[in-house]
Amino acid sequence: MLSLWLNVLASGILLGLVYGLVALGLTIIFGVMRVVNFAHGEMVVFGVYIGYWTVRLWNVPIIVAAAIAAVVMFAFGYLLEALIVKRFVNRPHHYQFIVFIGLSLLFSGTLLVAFGPDPRPTASQLSFQTVSLGLVTLDLARVQAAATAGLLIALLGAYLKFSPFGRSLRAAADNRLGGLIVGLNIPRVYAVTFGIGAACAGVAGALISPLFDAQPYLAVDFTLLAFVTVIVGGLGSFGGALLGGLVIGVAEAIAALMFTPSMKTALPYALLIIILVFRPRGFFGAKEI
Amino acid sequence: MQKKFDRGLERTRWLAGITVFAVLGLVGLLANPYVISLMTIVLLFTFLGQSWNLMLGIGGQLSIGHALFVGLGAYSVGVLYVKYGISPWVGLLTGMILAGSVGASIAWLSFRFEVRGIYFALLTIAAAEFARIMFSGWEFVGAMQGLFFAAPTGGIEISMLRGDARFYYFVALALAALGIIGTEFISRSYLGYVWRAMRDDESAARALGVRTFQHKILVISLSAATAAAGGGVLALVQGSIFPDSIMGMGLSVDVLIGPVVGGLGTTFGPLVGSLAAIPLNHLMSALGDSLRIPGLNNITYGVVLISVIWFLPDGIWPAIVRLCKAIQGPPTAWLWQSRKVEE
Numbered sequence: 053m054l055s056l057w058l059n060v061l062a063s064g065i066l067l068g069l070v071y072g073l074v075a076l077g078l079t080i081i082f083g084v085m086r087v088v089n090f091a092h093g094e095m096v097v098f099g100v101y102i103g104y105w106t107v108r109l110w111n112v113p114i115i116v117a118a119a120i121a122a123v124v125m126f127a128f129g130y131l132l133e134a135l136i137v138k139r140f141v142n143r144p145h146h147y148q149f150i151v152f153i154g155l156s157l158l159f160s161g162t163l164l165v166a167f168g169p170d171p172r173p174t175a176s177q178l179s180f181q182t183v184s185l186g187l188v189t190l191d192l193a194r195v196q197a198a199a200t201a202g203l204l205i206a207l208l209g210a211y212l213k214f215s216p217f218g219r220s221l222r223a224a225a226d227n228r229l230g231g232l233i234v235g236l237n238i239p240r241v242y243a244v245t246f247g248i249g250a251a252c253a254g255v256a257g258a259l260i261s262p263l264f265d266a267q268p269y270l271a272v273d274f275t276l277l278a279f280v281t282v283i284v285g286g287l288g289s290f291g292g293a294l295l296g297g298l299v300i301g302v303a304e305a306i307a308a309l310m311f312t313p314s315m316k317t318a319l320p321y322a323l324l325i326i327i328l329v330f331r332p333r334g335f336f337g338a339k340e341i
Numbered sequence: 342m343q344k345k346f347d348r349g350l351e352r353t354r355w356l357a358g359i360t361v362f363a364v365l366g367l368v369g370l371l372a373n374p375y376v377i378s379l380m381t382i383v384l385l386f387t388f389l390g391q392s393w394n395l396m397l398g399i400g401g402q403l404s405i406g407h408a409l410f411v412g413l414g415a416y417s418v419g420v421l422y423v424k425y426g427i428s429p430w431v432g433l434l435t436g437m438i439l440a441g442s443v444g445a446s447i448a449w450l451s452f453r454f455e456v457r458g459i460y461f462a463l464l465t466i467a468a469a470e471f472a473r474i475m476f477s478g479w480e481f482v483g484a485m486q487g488l489f490f491a492a493p494t495g496g497i498e499i500s501m502l503r504g505d506a507r508f509y510y511f512v513a514l515a516l517a518a519l520g521i522i523g524t525e526f527i528s529r530s531y532l533g534y535v536w537r538a539m540r541d542d543e544s545a546a547r548a549l550g551v552r553t554f555q556h557k558i559l560v561i562s563l564s565a566a567t568a569a570a571g572g573g574v575l576a577l578v579q580g581s582i583f584p585d586s587i588m589g590m591g592l593s594v595d596v597l598i599g600p601v602v603g604g605l606g607t608t609f610g611p612l613v614g615s616l617a618a619i620p621l622n623h624l625m626s627a628l629g630d631s632l633r634i635p636g637l638n639n640i641t642y643g644v645v646l647i648s649v650i651w652f653l654p655d656g657i658w659p660a661i662v663r664l665c666k667a668i669q670g671p672p673t674a675w676l677w678q679s680r681k682v683e684e
Contacts (some may be wrong), residue, residue, distance in 0.1 A: 088459055139651065145459050146403045150601050151650050153405075153594055158643030164636025268636070272590055276470060279463055287459075312478065321471035328464050329450050 060305045062188050066198035067263075068301020070256050073201040074274065075281035075293035076208065077252030082223040084245040084289035085141055086207045090152030094159035094274030095125060095250050097268060099257020101167065104266040106258075114193070114262060116214075118200060121258035122251045129250025133243040141242065156275065163268035171265035184190070197259035204255060205294060208248070212290070221245060225288075253278075280320040284327050299323070361612075362518055369510045377510050379623060383615045384513035385575050390599030390611030391520035392567035397597075398606030399528060400560035401540025402448075403462040406469030407568050407596045410440040412588035414569025416476065419488040422501075429502040433573040437566040443468075444565025448558040462619035466590070473588035487583040490576075502577060509578045516574060517612065520567070524608050536560050568596070598642065602649050604656030613658045618645065 074096055081089045089095075099121045106117040132155075140151045180193040212218035224231040224241045232238055257274075264270060281300050285292025300320050307319040344545050368380060389411060394403050417436030421427040449467055451461050477485050502512070506524035527533045538546040539553050547553050586592065603614025622638050629637030653660045 075554075088463075097551070132615070136647070143650075143654075145462070146397060147650055147654065149403065149405065149459075149462065150597070151647055153597075154643040156643070156648030157639045157646065161636035161639025161643060165634050166638065169635055276466065276590075280467070283460070283463060315478070316473055318474040318478075321467045321474070324467045325464065325471065328460060328467070329454060 056309075058188050059190075060309050061302060062190055063194060064302035064305030065298060066190065066194045066301070067260075067305070068298035069198040069201045069294075070260055070297070071277065071281050071301050072205055072294040073205055073252050073256040073259075074278045075285065075297050076205060076290065077249040078278045078282050079285070079288055079290065080252070081246055081249035082282070083290075084221060085137075085242055087137065087141060087148050088152065088287075089246075089249060090146070090149060090275060091156035091159055091279070092249075092253055093220035093271035093273065094156050094163070094277045095129070095253035096257040096278075097163060097266070097271045098128070098159070099125060099254035099259075100174075100264060100266045100270065101163070101257075102254065103258035103261025104172055107174050107261070114196060114259060115200065117261065118255045118258040121254040125254025126137070126247040128247075128254075130243045130298040132250070133246035134239075137246060138239065138242065146179045155330040156271065160268050160271050163271070167266070167268065169268060171267040173265045174261040189202040193262040197263070201256060204252075208252070209290060217241075217244070274308025277320065280324045283324055358372070358468065358609075361609075365514055365517075366489070366511075368536060369507060374506060377506050377580060379620060381506065381510045381513045381578055383619045384510070384517040385571055385578065386595065386599050386615045386619060388516040388520040389568055389571040389575075389596045390603070390615055391517075391609070392522050392564050392571060393525045393596050394600040394606060394611055395524065395527065395567070396561060396564035398600060398610075399533060399540065400523075400557065400564065401536070401543075401615045402561060403459075404465040404561075405566070405590075405593050405597070406465030406467070408590070409465070409469035409590035410444060410565040410568035411572030411575065411592060411596065412469075412476065412584070413440040413443060414572030415582050415587045416488075417569070418573035418575050419582045420482055423488050423490060427469060428500060429573065429577060430500070432571055433502075436453060436569040436573050440569030440572075441562040441566035445558050445562035447604065448561040449634045452554055453555055462571055466593070469588060469593060470590070476584040476588060483582070485584065487581050490580045492580070508573075516571065521612065523567075528608070532556075532559075533595070534600050535557050594642075598646065600656075602645065602656035604660075607656065607658050610656050610658040613661070614656065617657060618642070621645065623630050655661055 074092070077095070078089055078092050080323055081087060102121040103114060103117045106112055106120055107114065136151075136155070140148050145215060183190050183195060212221060220231070220236050221241055221244070223234075224236055224238055224245075228238065231241070277300065281296040282293055283296070284299055285294070285296030301321070303319055303323060306317055308316040311319075365380070365384070369377065372380070389407070392410075393404065393407050396404050396407075414433065414436035417439055418429045418432030421432040421435065422429050447464065451464050458660070476482055482488060497508050528537070535551050535556055538549070539551060539556055543553050572587065576587065597613040598618045599615035601614065602618050603612065604610030622642060625638035625641040629635055649656065
């Protein structure tokens, strides 16, 4: 019994780290640009497909697929911001939301046209391997995904904290006008921010490709999951995204053990409603929206 | 929502409205079954769009979970009629009360704790998704297998709101007309002014003595109740209710496309937007099916949404109005517009 619970907790924490990475992408974009990326789930699914195709075509390890996903999705996010999102950054929230709903429809439609609606499982070498640590037996793909996600979160945190670019990014998040006055290249900061956000989503997608079958319809679930995670932690907060990811991962795992599968999917929303009602800005939310 | 209410413009507006509805009535009498069924959906989504428009366009609150209210209305009608044989009129009323109270409680909960703007929008999604998952797992309402209405017997029964496709077309037309007249009425009433003031600047409205908290709850519950009425009729028209299609994100997006494309906060916007978007969507899914390209309609919808916000940020209807004013004097311009709508 104890070992069952430990296993469930551990796998929840591991998946939670990946959710944290997804949420981090969303929260960085929101924190800096005050834009809610409603197409975030589609970007995760792009990552899943990148994982699927690289593994299928070249039979490389998932880590390599994740690196490819990072580069591709960074470029994608950068271009998307520079070409489209840029024009809507100063519009009211509901306009932005509608643009992003449009983008998400466009992306999911493109995925459907390109790959069809059928689920495609990624045949990773890791799929059936496990590691045992005392009472806990873990699936290797999950451990690897979580370790990579955790490492990336730490690296990204350090980069934002200590590098000159990270400083200008935080300055832009803090005060856009002030940033402009001291000569920050705000358009570039925004484009790079969006690129980083998209890359987080893409890498997370590639990392979980051995766990989830690639399928266009996954996108809505991931978007909503990322929102829930981010709101639980607090929109715009770095630590909040990580904490939110862990909370949601563990809650989902426990719910899957204790309730029916449909309850497992409903639980994050229930959690979100409770949190929004009692702590509207999440655990570490931004003071101002 | 008109800036000036001068008399000449007033008359042409009425004239235009009556012409549009006369034409739509003729369509109902003369058109073939395919056009009838397509236009029924267009008119229902015009009504649903009006309800959503009331919340954002006039009340200033963004909802991306309108499917929740639509679904509650649909399920009220469905459960009462299919399980107990109770008239859909009762179901519609029940659904409106239910959705109105759910809307009011969501609004109360969130505004009480100062959840607003983007957080409120996310809360509406969360509530809708939560409800969808609950209904998908609830055996009593048919869970994932859905609820089915018995096929209509052929005769028209007003008391049971049952009839053939043409009958439902006129029901939808009546709803759309009611929606347009209601929006016009509300936007000129005391409430309309208060709500628009609140939308434009909440603090200023409060400083003028508007009880914004109560008014926000009122506008949201009114919008939710009307959405439920539309949902109840939608369920009757479709003859079946499935949680994923009536409460899913997709429906929430369908509801907002009409008003956004047509013109936020305008009276005719949802009609124009639905007329433009829904046939396009049907055409594209038919094309996608015949070419075996699933997702073609998603791409089109996405591109349409982005380009509308990009090129015509206030929607098609205000653009038409501007165009007409630029080309001609008002009276002929309004006639020209009604012809435009008819196309």
